[in-house]
Amino acid sequence: MEARLRDLLARAGAAPGPVVVLTGAGISAASGIPTFRGPEGYWRIGSVNYRPEHLATRSAFERMPESVWAWYLYRRGVCLAAVPNAAHRALVELERARGERFVLVTQNVDGLHLRAGNTPARTLQVHGNLHFARCFGACGGPLPLPAELGAGWPRDRELDPATAAALRCARCGGWLRPHVLWFDECYDEANYRFDSALGSLGGAALLLVVGTAGATNLPSQLVTAAAARNVPLVVQNLEPSPFTATAARARDGVVVLGEAADEVPRIVAALLA
Ligand SMILES: [Zn+2]
Known part of the structure; x- marks a missing residue:
């Protein structure tokens, strides 16, 4: 040194x-852990290839919450497998x-x-931290996701009804969202x-x-x-x-x-x- x-x-x-x-x-x-900013960050939905800066947004979540959640559960799976x-x-x-x-x-x-x-x-x-979620309707603060949710999630798996049900706010029944700062949001x-x-x-x-x-x-x-x-x-x-x-x-x-x-x-x- x-x-x-x-x-x-x-x-x-x-x-x-x-x-x-x-x-x-x-x-x-x-x-x-890849950065999810380079080529490894691309994510295909239907016939469209999305880049993280388009998918990690409030506007994408408003349009297609299931697809955005599938991407985050895949990413969470990668992080759960890392030490x-x-x-x-x-x-x-x-x-x-x-x-x-x-x-x-x-x-x-x-x-x-x-x-x-x-x-x-x-x-x-x-x-933020992608092992946590909070109500998209702002009912309350972040809570940990169930331990196994996303473990081993493959790139092409879509959100199934049981997983979608686990991603609902217990208080209002609306969507939970990943507890992460999106590209079209501000720090607070x-x-x-x-x-x-x-x-x-x-x-x-x-x-x-x-x-x-x-x-x-x-x-x-x-x-x-x-x-x-x-x-x-x-x-x-x-x-x-x-x-x-x-x-x-x-x-x-x-x-x-x-x-x-x-x-x-x-x-x-x-x-x-
Ligand atoms: Zn709520």
Whole structure:
């Protein structure tokens, strides 16, 4: 590990403020979770090939809730078959060591951070979690989906009546919806803890960015704010990205190129040294 990174992590580890960790798809790559943004994200309904940015929308759900649910149950099946990797486990160790001086902000909806052992109190799932659903008519907050719903769901399976019945709101009888932020929706605090995520940087000892390239709005705001306020910034990614460029320009920034499953355990070990 280069001396500048080791020094920065030693200072951050000893500082009283929270260590804020922002994670994206790169941390789950070693667990076999595809991004669902590239070619593997295509989904055929009838004769039409949909891209995720068209399917993961409120307007698609309004038009064809059964088909959108089938896609999410397939994705949930992929996530249920995956297991957390060494990077997830290192962040559990970091939370256990730092307690309330740790905040995890994740763009991932795969649920692997919670399965690894990070607590819901310290984990801000700013894009939701596809193992949860809530009433489309806004009766109440998210509830966990039945454990086996979606396990082994093949790409071409349509929604059957029994599964559709399990996806109804117990209170009003209307559709449940996946507890995920759709492309045509806005962040909010009630569902996605947007304000908590932005506020987490106040007095932060470090912003550690793992496996995200800066494609969406909230992560960009966090990284830009950290650089502007001279919060120490470490950006790990497989390849250069807008976020690594920000870290390279920042007064107290370091770029770490490599696999999250290799690099995050080293970074956490240096923070806890
Ligand atoms: Zn309802």
